[in-house]
Amino acid sequence: MARTPDAPCPTAFGYHRRVVTTSVARNKLQLLHSEKLAKLPWLVHAFSTRQGGVSRVYGGKALNLGFTPHDSRAAVERNRELFLKELGVASGRRSWPLISLRQIHSDLIHRVDAVTAQLLVGDGLVTDTPGLVLAVQTADCLPIILADRKRRAVGVFHAGWRGTVKRIVEKGVGEMRKYFGSDPRNLIAAIGPGVQGCCYDVGEEVRTKFEMQFAYASSLFREVKESDPVREKYPLLFLTARAPGHSELPARLFLDLVEANRRQLVDAGVLAKNIDAAAPCTSCHTEQLFSFRAEKGVTGRMMAVAGIRG
Numbered sequence: 001m002a003r004t005p006d007a008p009c010p011t012a013f014g015y016h017r018r019v020v021t022t023s024v025a026r027n028k029l030q031l032l033h034s035e036k037l038a039k040l041p042w043l044v045h046a047f048s049t050r051q052g053g054v055s056r057v058y059g060g061k062a063l064n065l066g067f068t069p070h071d072s073r074a075a076v077e078r079n080r081e082l083f084l085k086e087l088g089v090a091s092g093r094r095s096w097p098l099i100s101l102r103q104i105h106s107d108l109i110h111r112v113d114a115v116t117a118q119l120l121v122g123d124g125l126v127t128d129t130p131g132l133v134l135a136v137q138t139a140d141c142l143p144i145i146l147a148d149r150k151r152r153a154v155g156v157f158h159a160g161w162r163g164t165v166k167r168i169v170e171k172g173v174g175e176m177r178k179y180f181g182s183d184p185r186n187l188i189a190a191i192g193p194g195v196q197g198c199c200y201d202v203g204e205e206v207r208t209k210f211e212m213q214f215a216y217a218s219s220l221f222r223e224v225k226e227s228d229p230v231r232e233k234y235p236l237l238f239l240t241a242r243a244p245g246h247s248e249l250p251a252r253l254f255l256d257l258v259e260a261n262r263r264q265l266v267d268a269g270v271l272a273k274n275i276d277a278a279a280p281c282t283s284c285h286t287e288q289l290f291s292f293r294a295e296k297g298v299t300g301r302m303m304a305v306a307g308i309r310g
Contacts, residue, residue, distance in 0.1 A: 028052055029063065029086055030288070034145070034190035034276040037306075043147050043154065044087055044133070044307040047192040047279070050290050050300060052086075053079040058290070058300045066137045066301025089133055089307060096307060099125060100135045103158050107166035109175050123163050124172050128153040128180050130310035135303045139292040140282050142194035142257055143304030144169050146176060146187050146270075153180040154306040161202065164260050165209050173268035184269025189276065192304045193289050196281035197222060197256035207253060210260070220260050223251040 029052025037045050053063030055075045063079050064071050080098065084090035097115045101122050108122030113129045125134040126146075134156045136143050141160035146169075148154070157163075157172050169189075176182040210217040262277045282291040290299045 029082060031083075031086060032193065032279070034188075034192075036188050036274065036276050037145060037147055037190050040147055040149055040188065042152055042309045044089055044309060045145055045147070045154075045190070045305060046087055047143060047190075047304050048083060048302045049193075049288050050286075050302070051288060053082060055079060055300060058295075058298075062290075062300055063302075064290075064300030065303045066139075068300060070298060071300065083303065084133065087133070087305065087307075096131050096133045098133045098135055098305075100137065100303075101125065101158070103137065105141075105158075105160050105162040107163060107168045107171050109155075109157070109168070109172055111175070111179050123158040123168055124155060124175070125157075126153065126155040126172065126175050126179060128308065130308040133305050133307045135305045137301040137303055138192070138194060138282075139290040139299050139301050140195040142261055143192040143302070144172075144261060145190045145192070145304055145306045146172060147189075147306065148176060148180060148182040148186055149188055150186040151180045151182055152308055153182060154308060156304055156306050159257070159261050161206055161209075161255060161257060164257060164264070165213055167213070167264060169261050170264040170268045173265065173270065185271055187270045188274050189265050189270055191258055191261055191275070191277045191279060193279045193282050193285075193302070194257060195283045195291065195293060196258060197254050199281055199283035199293070200255045200257055202253055202255045204253060206255060210255075214260075214263075216263060220256050222254045222256070224254065225251050 030049045032047040050062045055062040055064040055071050057070045065079055067076050084095050089096040099112055101120045103123050106123050109124030110120050110122055112125055112127045136156045136158040144157045146155040155172050155176055157169050159168050173184055207221050258277055265275055266272055282289040283294040286294050290302055292299055
């Protein structure tokens with residue numbers, strides 16, 4: 001989906017890239033890191049990209065980390081091995097456990113202290129236990145990482161528009177306060193790659209749901225009036241009985257999901273200066289990132305992960 005001229009997509013942000021050449025895949029494995037989170041020496045974190053894996057179904061050697069219908073399980077498992085090794089939490093056959101979720105666009109958040117046999121269902125994970133890698137998967141929805149610099153606790157959250165309406169990241173701050181005694185002023189937040197306001201075309205029903213929840217909802221949406229060269233050249237073809245006499249194309253509606261979640265973090269007490277919120281747009285940068293919308297559903301999954309060093 002092309003971005004509109006009046007809403008340029010960010011291409012650089014407060015994150016830095018780490019690029020290595022993997023001997024197995026023989027291509028560049030690229031991870032993104034928040035500069036704010038990187039200042040915490042006890043924290044392991046990253047946002048994966050599509051680059052540096054062994055999957056061949058999504059164009060080249062892709063780092064697909066999700067068990068999608070198109071990719072083989074063996075390829076995904078190998079990609080996860082490469083990913084964890086580059087994170088520095090795997091060596092030989094020993095690795096930190098990777099804990100993920102069956103994501104359902106909810107506001108369900110789980111506290112995790114150990115590996116469980118049962119697959120967790122929800123869209124958020126929090127822990128203060130060292131040696132675990134918490135993960136959420138995305139391909140347009142926002143991945144958000146929270147880290148308490150005082151209590152050494154972390155949380156990862158998956159926020160699409162449904163989860164955002166349900167205030168998942170705001171509730172995530174609340175869960176960290178409840179379980180770990182976190183002071184929101186000590187939380188560092190990073191909003192990772194996702195579809196941006198330049199490309200996130202939504203329906204009127206989405207705006208209605210946001211207006212029911214947030215007083216500032218109107219500031220999150222942008223209307224763009226469509227142009228049609230045929231209508232402009234032959235206006236009489238589109239003459240109607242309605243005043244002023246011509247039918248009009250409906251305006252396209254774009255949602256700024258990043259700002260919606262940044263506002264929730266601030267409202268929950270996180271200091272604005274402690275929030276990284278300028279990651280690139282997945283839809284604009286499919287050469288680097290997976291995008292479910294831009295690739296019409298045939299795409300892989302990225303991961304946002306966080307863990308605590310012992």
